[in-house]
Amino acid sequence: MSMNPETVASIAVTVVTGVTGVWAARAARRTPRQEKRDDFAVVTKEIRTSLADVKKELAEQKAETARQSERIGDQALALEWLQRRLRDILARVRDAGLEVPPAEPIPERARRHIHIDV
Template structure:
């Protein structure tokens, strides 16, 4: 074989080896379907954990607000009971003295549901 033939053959071998290396490197760098699914699952789980943390924080705020509103309603209930009793005592006192208390102002139906026992 001549030097030119050796050069041509070695160039061909180098070209084929280069093509195989490129193909193999490209194949090795490519991600498998399993890897893609795992990464998708990891992303979804991470997002769910973030959303769950947000939901827990919001639930904590709602519970705090609920407790605050329950205390406020309880305080208002006690205030209405005290006022109802006070009005009842005053009306009784006025009637004992032989007078009639002034007529009450009109009351809305919403208010009447809560303090209907005052006029009774």
């Protein structure tokens, strides 16, 4: 059985194409080491992103804490001023011989912070 040259050429081209395809597929395959390296890079990037988010959130919390601390300090100053003013008014009312109207009971939680005889 003899093959004509075109058939032989066709078979040769098919074999070469097949071998080239197998070689290309083998060359394109990633090694386990490359996969681990890429996985590590992805995990590292995710950790860095998460760390950046945590740092940003911590900075926001510190700024909020500073604002709240300043606000609490201002409120404490205002309450101290009000207590002094109330003492002065009560002293003048008593000096004038007048009776101070009875006050409502002080809530238990507020009692810890009020140091005045009302």
